[in-house]
Amino acid sequence: MYRLRVSSHFDAAHKLVGYEGKCSRLHGHTWRVEVFVIGEKLNEIGFLIDYKVIKEKLNEIIEKLDHSFLNDFREIGNPTCENVARYIFERLKDLLDVKLEKVRVWESSESYAEYFEG
Numbered sequence: 001m002y003r004l005r006v007s008s009h010f011d012a013a014h015k016l017v018g019y020e021g022k023c024s025r026l027h028g029h030t031w032r033v034e035v036f037v038i039g040e041k042l043n044e045i046g047f048l049i050d051y052k053v054i055k056e057k058l059n060e061i062i063e064k065l066d067h068s069f070l071n072d073f074r075e076i077g078n079p080t081c082e083n084v085a086r087y088i089f090e091r092l093k094d095l096l097d098v099k100l101e102k103v104r105v106w107e108s109s110e111s112y113a114e115y116f117e118g
């Protein structure tokens, strides 16, 4: 099997609903996003998929989130790191010709959440 990883990032604000603590107040993060795809067959030049294609599709999705207020996106729900990862996964998986293994979203340099389908 082969696994590729592509990363990108966006800046966005959020506030957590139903949470008692500082994160219930409006604040922002630079959200770093990592995308992992897997597969076992390479094409004729030895690619699983072109990194550029993954990056383009990922950027189509996160472009909409960049410099936004994540609470405005109903499909995300409460904009926790977990829900942001699921939101990106669900949109990205149908845009790629390879299997999307997981999406990892970092909301700080120390904390990330991953979404994948079991």
Ligand SMILES: [Zn+2]
Pocket (backbone or CB within 6 Å): 014, 023, 027, 028, 029, 107
């Ligand atoms: Zn936060």
